[in-house]
Amino acid sequence: xxxxxxxxxxxxxxxxxxxxxxxxxxxxxxxxxxxxxxxxxxxxxxxxxxxxxxxxxxxxxxxxxxxxxxxxxxxxxxxxxxxxxxxxxxxxxxxxxxxxxxxxxxxxxxxxxxxxxxxxxxxxxxxxxxxxxxxxxxxxxxxxxxxxxxxxxxxxxxxxxxxxxxxxxxxxxxxxxxxxxxxxxxxxxxxxxxxxxxxxxxxxxxxxxxxxxxxxxxxxxxxxxxxxxxxxxxxxxxxxxxxxxxxxxxxxxxxxxxxxxxxxxxxxxxxxxxxxxxxxxxxxxxxxxxxxxxxxxxxxxxxxxxxxxxxxxxxxxxxxxxxxxxxxxxxxxxxxxxxxxxxxxxxxxxxxxxxxxxxxxxxxx
Amino acid sequence: xxxxxxxxxxxxxxxxxxxxxxxxxxxxxxxxxxxxxxxxxxxxxxxxxxxxxxxxxxxxxxxxxxxxxxxxxxxxxxxxxxxxxxxxxxxxxxxxxxxxxxxxxxxxxxxxxxxxxxxxxxxxxxxxxxxxxxxxxxxxxxxxxxxxxxxxxxxxxxxxxxxxxxxxxxxxxxxxxxxxxxxxxxxxxxxxxxxxxxxxxxxxxxxxxxxxxxxxxxxxxxxxxxxxxxxxxxxxxxxxxxxxxxxxxxxxxxxxxxxxxxxxxxxxxxxxxxxxxxxxxxxxxxxxxxxx
Ligand SMILES: Nc1ncnc2c1ncn2[C@@H]1O[C@H](COP(=O)(O)OP(=O)(O)OP(=O)(O)O)[C@@H](O)[C@H]1O
Ligand SMILES: [Mg+2]
Numbered sequence: 001x002x003x004x005x006x007x008x009x010x011x012x013x014x015x016x017x018x019x020x021x022x023x024x025x026x027x028x029x030x031x032x033x034x035x036x037x038x039x040x041x042x043x044x045x046x047x048x049x050x051x052x053x054x055x056x057x058x059x060x061x062x063x064x065x066x067x068x069x070x071x072x073x074x075x076x077x078x079x080x081x082x083x084x085x086x087x088x089x090x091x092x093x094x095x096x097x098x099x100x101x102x103x104x105x106x107x108x109x110x111x112x113x114x115x116x117x118x119x120x121x122x123x124x125x126x127x128x129x130x131x132x133x134x135x136x137x138x139x140x141x142x143x144x145x146x147x148x149x150x151x152x153x154x155x156x157x158x159x160x161x162x163x164x165x166x167x168x169x170x171x172x173x174x175x176x177x178x179x180x181x182x183x184x185x186x187x188x189x190x191x192x193x194x195x196x197x198x199x200x201x202x203x204x205x206x207x208x209x210x211x212x213x214x215x216x217x218x219x220x221x222x223x224x225x226x227x228x229x230x231x232x233x234x235x236x237x238x239x240x241x242x243x244x245x246x247x248x249x250x251x252x253x254x255x256x257x258x259x260x261x262x263x264x265x266x267x268x269x270x271x272x273x274x275x276x277x278x279x280x281x282x283x284x285x286x287x288x289x290x291x292x293x294x295x296x297x298x299x300x301x302x303x304x305x306x307x308x309x310x311x312x313x314x315x316x317x318x319x320x321x322x323x324x325x326x327x328x329x330x331x332x333x334x335x336x337x338x339x340x341x342x343x344x345x346x347x348x349x350x351x352x353x354x355x356x357x358x359x360x361x362x363x364x365x
Numbered sequence: 366x367x368x369x370x371x372x373x374x375x376x377x378x379x380x381x382x383x384x385x386x387x388x389x390x391x392x393x394x395x396x397x398x399x400x401x402x403x404x405x406x407x408x409x410x411x412x413x414x415x416x417x418x419x420x421x422x423x424x425x426x427x428x429x430x431x432x433x434x435x436x437x438x439x440x441x442x443x444x445x446x447x448x449x450x451x452x453x454x455x456x457x458x459x460x461x462x463x464x465x466x467x468x469x470x471x472x473x474x475x476x477x478x479x480x481x482x483x484x485x486x487x488x489x490x491x492x493x494x495x496x497x498x499x500x501x502x503x504x505x506x507x508x509x510x511x512x513x514x515x516x517x518x519x520x521x522x523x524x525x526x527x528x529x530x531x532x533x534x535x536x537x538x539x540x541x542x543x544x545x546x547x548x549x550x551x552x553x554x555x556x557x558x559x560x561x562x563x564x565x566x567x568x569x570x571x572x573x574x575x576x577x578x579x580x581x582x583x584x585x586x587x588x589x590x591x592x593x594x595x596x597x598x599x600x601x602x603x604x605x606x607x608x609x610x611x612x613x614x615x616x617x618x619x620x621x622x623x624x625x626x627x628x629x630x631x632x633x634x635x636x637x638x639x640x641x642x643x644x645x646x647x648x649x650x651x652x653x654x655x656x657x
Contacts, residue, residue, distance in 0.1 A: 072550075079551065081547040082547070083545055083547050088570055098555050
């Protein structure tokens, strides 16, 4: 268990800047997920925490100690790699014991630690096999076992589930979460899968082009994304970003969005600070509404008029597509709530509406 | 239907026949010299000069073999090939081990510990593969002179090791490139250092290419004549040079049977290496390093 502080860290390969001033701080026992698209610098940042890449500028502190110049083995960390990186010529047992052997742990203690890890990950029967004789999921377990026996201050995971099939991925995800709840070790976990981020993290850092776009609890990142990029990246289907206008009236702020039939949909009672209301009154804004922010309106309730174009039943609910503000919008409704071709009145949960500045694309509070 | 099927089968059988027939003919053609060598070495000199050169020996005798091994005259001393065979062993074993070991280390550094300019270094080493023997003769002679190793077996070991490093480095680099970098990174985090990673992880994974490197180096070094004849003299010559002396420097009647036996003795070790380890050679050349 340890705190981790990434303090204005930069990374450049020659003249190419891969990370531009990344600052992240997490507490002891936190589960930090670095989330972002391919090539945004997640692995680079993780490797810098591990000590496998040099830090161009800034500082990384583990438990308050600056580790910039410490070699990986002196940082008290363990890492699980995307390709598992099991030593191919060693048995599972030898793989797990390798690190302890190097550190001079006595044989009896090694044996005990291996047994404990094998028990925790239910892989006792695999100990004498070679990695080539294991399935993907089993390799994944062994890689985690190898990290576990070290009892490190910090666990680092680099896309550990991306090579598994969908079913196994969900199982292992739960297993990792259970492991974290049990061990309470601080974890940094890299993924480009937003569902993994939402389900596992206590803190999510959404990254793009070497910059942290939003760092917060997953629910906050989901409900109040810092900008349009984060809003679109987290959540599936993505948040609807609808061009509209803010109108300030005696009854409070009102949002106006064009309907394809020439009419205007109005949403009243939007929560917005007085300063922002004055600033944006009469100006265009981007209206962010999650698909589940829509529901079939009760009679008399204020609603947007939606000409439903396509309906996609998913089982637990139905996705309905319609056009609003000149853009395609997806609503998540109860099964069979609407039909294609129908004109439906959809209410909007105003508390969940988020506004963005159309130029900077940053959230308006 | 039935006849169609039958004629197709017949066509296939004829095709097979043609293929095997020509393969056997070609193999026989290539084995002809070996046949002549074996039969001649088992004949007495009288029988050879009696006119039968190609046929089977009338009475098999191993006299020529034992003469070639322990009595044939090389220059002025009549010791047979035995001491030179030992010379060659004393040269080839350390040279193969050294060049393979250094090549493995080079390949490891060039793939897992890349440094600024490591690609250039690899390019230069690769260039060494294309240097003809003749180009290095003079500078090498000078170096050996400076090191006081001229005319000695350790000198030959040095020459062959240095010359072989280009090839062994190429083998190992191309093999280690296929081992994922994450493996060395995982080992680093486990606390392993440069040599620990090399010996515990890279070397065990590199067995197939080790075999390739050893076979390649063994045949190259054992069969080498030019370096041997250039850098040694008299007692310290390798077997190829001694063989040349036996064949060229006989007086009186030419002893074909002894010559043939001597040539076979000189070729035997490489033959044995191929027969014993040949299939690993092919497997090593085509093997990818690591799965999973
Ligand atoms: N050794 C290197 N030299 C130059 N550029 C590099 C090097 N390593 C990584 N990069 C670049 O740095 C950027 C970030 O790479 P990184 O591996 O951190 O991405 P990532 O977010 O982990 O992506 P992925 O999800 O695909 O793994 C990429 O644009 C990559 O091309
Ligand atoms: Mg990556």
